[in-house]
Amino acid sequence: MNLRGVLSLRRVVGAFGLLSLTSAAALAQTPGQFGDDPDDQPRYTRVVVGGTEFGYADRNSIWRDSNRRVRTRLSVCWINPSAATDADRALVRTAIADTWQRHSRLRFLNWAPCSTVTSPDIRIRIADEGALVTILGSGLRRPGEEMVLNFSFRNWNQGCAVSEEQRVRCIRSVAVHEFGHAIGLAHEQNRPSTPGECARRSQGSSGNLELTAYDPQSVMNYCRDDYFGGLTPGDITTVQEIYFRPRAT
Numbered sequence: 486m487n488l489r490g491v492l493s494l495r496r497v498v499g500a501f502g503l504l505s506l507t508s509a510a511a512l513a514q515t516p517g518q519f520g521d522d523p524d525d526q527p528r529y530t531r532v533v534v535g536g537t538e539f540g541y542a543d544r545n546s547i548w549r550d551s552n553r554r555v556r557t558r559l560s561v562c563w564i565n566p567s568a569a570t571d572a573d574r575a576l577v578r579t580a581i582a583d584t585w586q587r588h589s590r591l592r593f594l595n596w597a598p599c600s601t602v603t604s605p606d607i608r609i610r611i612a613d614e615g616a617l618v619t620i621l622g623s624g625l626r627r628p629g630e631e632m633v634l635n636f637s638f639r640n641w642n643q644g645c646a647v648s649e650e651q652r653v654r655c656i657r658s659v660a661v662h663e664f665g666h667a668i669g670l671a672h673e674q675n676r677p678s679t680p681g682e683c684a685r686r687s688q689g690s691s692g693n694l695e696l697t698a699y700d701p702q703s704v705m706n707y708c709r710d711d712y713f714g715g716l717t718p719g720d721i722t723t724v725q726e727i728y729f730r731p732r733a734t
Contacts, residue, residue, distance in 0.1 A: 546622030546669040547727055548606070557590040557728050559667075562599035564610040564631065573636040573656055577609075580657040581664050584704075588721045589728040591668065607632060607667050613640045616659045622669030632663055658704075658713050665705050668724065 548556040566574060578596050585591055595602050606623075608631045618625060618632045625632065636656060638645035645655030703717050716724075 546624070548623045548668070555728065558592045558594055559606040560595045560602060560604070561593045561607045561609065562595055562597055562602040562605040564599050564608050566598050566611070570611055570636055574611075576653060576656050577634065577660040580660045584661050584716050585664055585668060585724055588716060588731065589724045590731060591724070591728045593664075609634055611636055613637045615641050616663055618663055618666040621666055621671060625667055632667060634660060634663065654713050661704055661716075665720075668728065670705050670723070 548559060550556050563574060574596070578593075581593055586593060593607075595605070599605055599608055604626075606626050608625070610631050610633050612633055613635055614633060616633055616635050619630045620627070624630060634656075635641055636652075638652060638655060642655065642659075645652050703720050704714070705720070
């Protein structure tokens with residue numbers, strides 16, 4: 486596995502996975518230290534999927550509790566909800582349930598006004614400006630940190646406003662991307678191993694350890710061919726290695 490130094494975390498992560506990491510030294514792990522069940526711990530060791538070698542995860546941007554165990558239940562709230570955005574907020578919730586939540590043990594809870602939620606983990610502000618998170622992963626719980634989502638696209642990403650169908654597709658796609666940041670993923674094209682022209686599009690916070698091979702179609706990659714595509718096998722493997730595979734039903 487390559488343990489390559491990358492840029493330190495910056496404050497803002499724009500819309501459109503490399504895991505956000507901070508210390509290769511944190512690779513040392515005591516079995517049973519984190520996870521939902523003492524007997525069901527991720528080992529964060531090398532795995533091979535379809536001939537592709539996957540790597541290791543650092544704990545520093547992963548959501549965890551005071552006992553250093555990975556948290557899979559995260560509280561989400563809206564800073565400025567209104568009746569006018571009811572349908573669009575429901576779109577976001579469904580998009581996240583169908584992607585990151587469906588393929589892992591992550592559960593995003595509440596989705597209520599922030600004024601009614603005690604100690605929310607992820608605060609979302611709706612605004613006609615560039616979608617972003619102000620910090621990656623568990624740092625979002627700090628006061629003043631937030632996610633911004635755009636539902637109108639009048640002043641930003643205006644191609645999303647050409648039709649109602651396009652606007653809805655953009656809401657879903659942008660939300661999935663930003664929630665990728667919220668669970669600790671940086672832009673795929675920020676990797677040192679990013680090839681060709683895409684390497685020139687590095688943007689926002691970067692990690693410092695490559696968890697998977699470069700994924701050109703990742704939902705976290707500006708250079709993907711299908712802006713509206715769903716999670717790739719690499720995206721799914723990444724979220725499952727960090728936040729566990731879904732429980733059998």
